[in-house]
Amino acid sequence: MLPVQLSLDPPFFDGAWKGIMQTTNEAQRGPSAPLRTLSPVSHPTSYLGPSLKIIGEISGDEDLRLDCKVEGLVSIGGFRLTVGPSAHVTAEIVAREAVISGEVTGDISAWDRIEIKNNASVVGNLSTGKIMVEEGAYFKGSVQIDSKSRQIGTDLDSLLSGAKKAEVK
Secondary structure (H helix, E strand, C coil), X not given: CCCEEEECCHHHCCCCCCCCEEEHHHHHHCCCCCCCCCCCCCCCEEEECCCCEEEEEEECCCEEEECCEEEEEEECCCCEEEECCCCEEEEEEEEEXXXXXXXXXXXXXXXXXXXXXXXXXXXXXXXXXXXXXXXXXXXXXXXXXXXCCCCCCCCHHHHHHHHHHHHHC
């Protein structure tokens, strides 16, 4: 299997991946339904389904829901990452907000908040402004709470340099 770099940036997504990566509205209509133009007010969520396995880097500038297997780096900067109950993620995660319902092995950096749902499993270090762990969730690692709630950049270089600065402290 070849490593993959998947970009979720809107200028590069032209609908050619329809059926593989969809917004939640598109997934509800099915793969053969015509695309609907999104109004400026709507907030699309990209979706990677359970039959996918991604090895490499996922980066983008929109909300993302994972229900697949991922190995590598997931970097969506100022947006929300949702790890669904069927997802198995072995990756460093960088996002504004992370909601975990599946299995994650790796460090999670979410400058706003991290939410670990019941039946979720997280093994790794957490860095966030707020955290919530529901009863029944499994967590092994350390937690660093930064009450300053600073936003880190959304480009990969600033995300990685921000993570390295946090390690040095």
